[in-house]
Amino acid sequence: MAMEDATEELLHLKLAFLAGEPPTCILALARKAGGGSITHVQHFLLENCTSTDKDSVLNRPDHIYKEISFLSSTRLVSMVARLSCSSNMLEGDTGCSLWPSSLFLSEFILSHPNVFSKKCCFELGSGVGLVGICLNYIGASKVILTDGDASTLTNMKENMELNNLCIEGENSKLAEESKNKVECKYLSWEEVSVSDLLGYQPDLVLGADIIYDPVCVPHLTRVLSMLLRRDHEQGETKERSGEEFATQGPVAYIATVVRNVDTFNCFVKAAADSKLSILNITSDAAPANFLPYMLSYDRSSVHLLRVTSLS
Ligand SMILES: C[S@@+](CC[C@H](N)C(=O)[O-])C[C@H]1O[C@@H](n2cnc3c(N)ncnc32)[C@H](O)[C@@H]1O
Structure with missing residues (x-):
């Protein structure tokens, strides 16, 4: 896999985690980034996607915190919206x-x-x-x-x-x-x-x-x-x-x-x-x-x- 593609796939994995994507979607992106195996991105997952303080921004146990990052055509994050959403x-x-x-x-x-x-x-x-x-x-x-x-x-x-x-x-x-x-x-x-x-x-x-x-x-x-x-x-x-x-x-x-x-x-x-x-x-x-x-x-x-x- 080209270096650029690998970086982009890891970025997608991280942004999906921050956006509060469902676990199945995070795992699918992790597999893709790891060339079919999650083991290869284990370290990245531990560093970036197991943070427990993400939802504590809100101080509300019934809400989840999402960061929706909009990526421009140049693959850069153009805008990030921070949202409190209900878990119900x-x-x-x-x-x-x-x-x-x-x-x-x-x-x-x-x-x-x-x-x-x-x-x-x-x-x-x-x-x-x-x-x-x-x-x-x-x-x-x-x-x-x-x-x-x-x-x-x-x-x-x-x-x-x-x-x-x-x-x-x-x-x-x-x-x-x-x-x-x-x-x-x-x-x-x-x-x-x-x-x-x-x-x-x-x-x-x-x-x-x-x-x-x-x-x-x-x-x-x-x-x-x-x-x-x-x-x-x-x-x-x-x-x-x-x-x-x-x-x-x-x-x-x-x-x-x-x-x-x-x-x-x-x-x-x-x-x-x-x-x-x-x-x-x-x-x-x-x-x-x-x-x-x-x-x-x-x-x-x-x-x-x-x-x-x-x-
Ligand atoms: C399915 S949600 C969509 C929320 C948001 N626009 C989105 O797409 O994420 C429908 C929204 O319409 C509001 N809504 C539904 N019926 C309404 C009414 N009769 N008068 C005013 N707002 C209403 C709800 O409170 C809710 O925020």
Whole structure:
């Protein structure tokens, strides 16, 4: 094996460990790095992948600490997000776990920074907050993360702090001066009204893995149509020739895994009723693979939808 390949495989092994990949995936990478045998990388595993202090960063026995490292095409780590995630998949109405759609949406943002930089970005169902960390990294002018679950919101704010981001409204003096700030807002799709959103005129709306409960779908499409109304149009989103994914009016990018076709069809119908247009842009806008070491992440299962308002 060439020296460069061996180094890359060991890097993948270490990053997979830091990202909290399942043991089977770590072992598969260890075998690959060891040329088929784990014995050859035993020392490396002991030095790098048996640390017991990784989770103590959080001081929470029910949570695990993950470092998600995004590798650029030059094989260098371009960005690292530090996240506290629940060891119980259902905590916070699923919002304290990291889902593949947010990995995909993060790769999409990092692949097309020009689409998101200097834009006001508003996310629905933000969960652990990974997408917000990426938006801040590429230079969005404003990042608003929202969720309708209180414990998810608390965990999200802790994650912003883990990544040295200020939370607007909470440490207002620091946040005012800082470029690295996000707003974390309680927003329930069922409860939110037009007046709650009056101060928000996003250029871009984002969502990862938010289409999964048919009961919530009509509320979700109602919120989307409020946020995407063309009278919310801001200067930056007016059509500009030559710009990647040029737009007229606000646009939503939603990454989703279709686990249940009926639920997805229910979303398509509710969106049509709310005069929203949905385009599946998965193959046209496929993001670069920033997470080659993450064997548990099946990017082929994720669809990317571009949603705009027809009214
Ligand atoms: C499957 S998780 C996805 C979390 C994150 N976007 C990700 O991909 O890792 C769905 C998220 O949507 C939020 N959510 C679900 N129903 C909601 C509702 N009716 N109003 C607001 N947020 C909701 C949940 O609290 C949770 O954070």
